[in-house]
Amino acid sequence: MKVTPEQVKQIANLANLSLSDRDLEAYAKDLEEILAYVDQLNELDTSGVEPMAQVLHEGSAAPLRTDAAGPSLAPESALRCAPLAGAGHFKVPRVIER
């Protein structure tokens, strides 16, 4: 399947990544090659096969805990990791025009 730089641009947009034209071209080529490779999955008839979304261990899975509040990370600890914080908040560029 052909993958164009424009398609990659669209995908990058969905993933919130700004990429240069050169990168778009390179990733289009990589993506095309990888998709051609994974195409072999279509050799398999999987009708009636359940998709495996996770590894379930019958009888050993962690039971659901009761929905009760427990200790969690203190706000100041969380804010300490932020590139820009103040007044108990994460700061971001302005989103509303004055």
Add this chain to the structure above:
Amino acid sequence: MDGYRDLTIDSIRAGLREKRFTARELAEEALRRARDGNEASGTFLSFTPERAFAVAGRVDASVAAGKDIGPLAGVPVAVKDVIMTAGIKTTCASRALEDFVAPYDATAVKRLEKAGAVIVGKTNCDEFAMGSSNENSAFYPVRNPADPERVPGGSSGGSAAAVAYGYTPASLGSDTGGSIRQPASFCGAVGVMPTYGRVSRYGLVAFASSLDHIGPFSRTVRDSAHLLGTVAGGDPYDATAANMPAADFAGALSADVSGLKLGIPREYFGEGLDAAVGARIEAGIKRLERLGCQAVEISLPHTRYAIASYYLICTAEASSNLARYDGVRYSRRSEDSETLRDMYRNSRAEAFGPEVTRRIILGTYVLSAGYYDAYYKKAQEVRSLIARDFKQAFESVDAIVTPTSPFPAFKLGEKTSDPLQMYLSDIYTITGSLAGIAGMSVPCGASPEGLPIGMQILANHFEEQTMLNLGHAFELDGGFEG
């Protein structure tokens, strides 16, 4: 310190009790060796002397007071830099988290230190654990201890190297598609991927949540058994951590493996397998037969579809997990972006290296409207078939023995220009990851150039003891000489 390189967890414990050395001295020795070697080897991204000496001090105080010391007391340990350590940088070898200081400890780290282990540093790896050669580290590559021109494997290259260089007797890594087993085989160390759910991932920075594991590296199987027993067990902070009692894998270790039935899957010995690797593994299987095991040929018919299934699933999960690096809460922020949207886009583009970006793009693509069923769902259906292959095999065998990697360590730069070739190097480890079973790599001799070769032992869900016993018997029998 003479003999440091040969210390094991049991001999450290004995040495501390007999006052032949202190935990502080061991920590100093580990740090000295690791620091002296790091410029050439690239093994560590940071060192943690303050934390190491604090824990070592507690161990030494317990010894002096004649108190019981923990099972890992005084053992210098290295931890992969995707595992959180409170108050210490946890970078995931990414520019995105270059300055990130973890606000809490991973459960595995807490359990190690509670048992007396002394964490001396954070090891280099592929960025966000994505890679098979450690060349995707945003900072510097790791050199293979057997040949500095070769890669240590990945993604836990630094953790494998820390053990193989003799900096620490043991380390922690993470394995999503082979990231513990493959570097263990490339560096000549023991590396264990436990059953999915055996070890809590709380505090492991997520890459692909249905596939991520934490597991140990060491020079001996017994030492990996010690570490695994320490970090295993349910955890209220990780809903996927199986609610099973912790097992004393080291205490239960037995070299009597007679009567065990080993499956040898024919799909793992065909095209693409390096002749020298194949010969060493065949010889290894013969040795296990001499120890009383019965080897039978089996088939895992969907093996050839594993890489395609894996790279669709892991990239889909990665693209979701890595959405959190938005430049707002903890990851690097791009300067001078006018709008919030531009800030997200620029921060992420600046923060991620090429392989991480590639995987986010592939993962976003396969999850996007119109492609979800054709790629993501199809890959999950094939994953079911691969898991079924193993389920059927384990109805008639106790363990499965294969090469860990089709070839020994390759040269730096050899595969970097071709992402698909790099993915194909994980062929033998990815199947077990998809099925969620346990696997380990044990040293099995060397290639004619002297490069380590690893033998993979796979066992059914929660049957780590069988796997460890086989590795232990193999190690005692021939000193890993293949």
